[in-house]
Amino acid sequence: MSHGSHSSATNMGASTCKMEMLWNWNIVDSCFISSSWHIKSNAMFAASCVGAALLVVCLEFLRRVGHEYDAHLLRQFQRQLRRQQAALANATPANCCDGVPNVGLQYATFRASGLQQLIRAVIHAITLGLAYLVMLLVMYYNGYIFISIMLGAILGKFLCDWMVVRLPYGGEGEKDERRTSVGATGPSGCCA
Template identity: 30%
Template sequence: MDHGGHGGMPMPAKCSMNMLWNYQITDTCVVFRSWHISGAFTFVLSFLIILLLGITYEWLRKLQRALDIQTAQRITRASSPSIPMEADNENGTSPLIGVAPKLYPVPEGARIRRAVLYGLSTFLSFFLMLVFMTYNAYLIAAVVLGASIGHYIYGEQIEAEAILAGSGDSAKPISCC
């Protein structure tokens, strides 16, 4: 009995599952069996897609920060327009430092937008973690390079006072947990 032949039918390419650091290009599947790297072209395409996903994650973080700033400005303007936001010239401190933070209710529309952006960024961070778990050095490099490029592009401003006060998160990395 001959078990070697399959009647001339081509065998589907197999996804290799590596649990160790590797440099394999062909037969690597990225997250899904259908995302199969079968050669140089699909490898380059996959690398670029993963790079763009890393950049997109940083864009989402910037969008979240911008929405939070916009929401905070609207809330504080509507509830207490008389609070001076500039530093006190005598001692260089802000009039709000040392004061317990006041919590404001977030309007429903802003809460929905914040929740959607949070969900998208959480999904994307877990997705990039799964790419990392291929243990493929090239794909890991694409994630790190994409995050770095995105941080460079979208990290042009920092909240210096918040960072010095210990409450800034401008350097928060991609995280899954």
């Protein structure tokens, strides 16, 4: 098939994608990521804008899932450490600390298991893949898609990353918080 016949087939009814590497406001005949994502109507473009925004919301959600899973693993380790400390404290005689110097602050090290690390890696890979898709959408320099991505980022941050911080305050609360933190008394549980 010659190049001339291909261009005449294109002119007979099939429209081509408008792809510009400069800022644009194109709607109909825009293409994003692949030729199958060819915008042929205003409604299709509106759905693409909503889809781009939801893609960013999903990205923020996956970031949150990753952080929550990491926090879950740490809480699980802290509970296990506290149980070990309590068991050691119950097994040790009451006068265990007589003549034993306080060793100060000690640390317990947590290392994720193979399955936990695999889950963390999968969450990270999906998050990275979505981030690259969003980046590719931005690189089409379409103003409407860019605005949709920004609105999706605002909505995603608002819905999925609500800031909640637990801060100790007061005299007794600080002492209690120090005791319940990981590694504050060490794995022996003695001489807190």
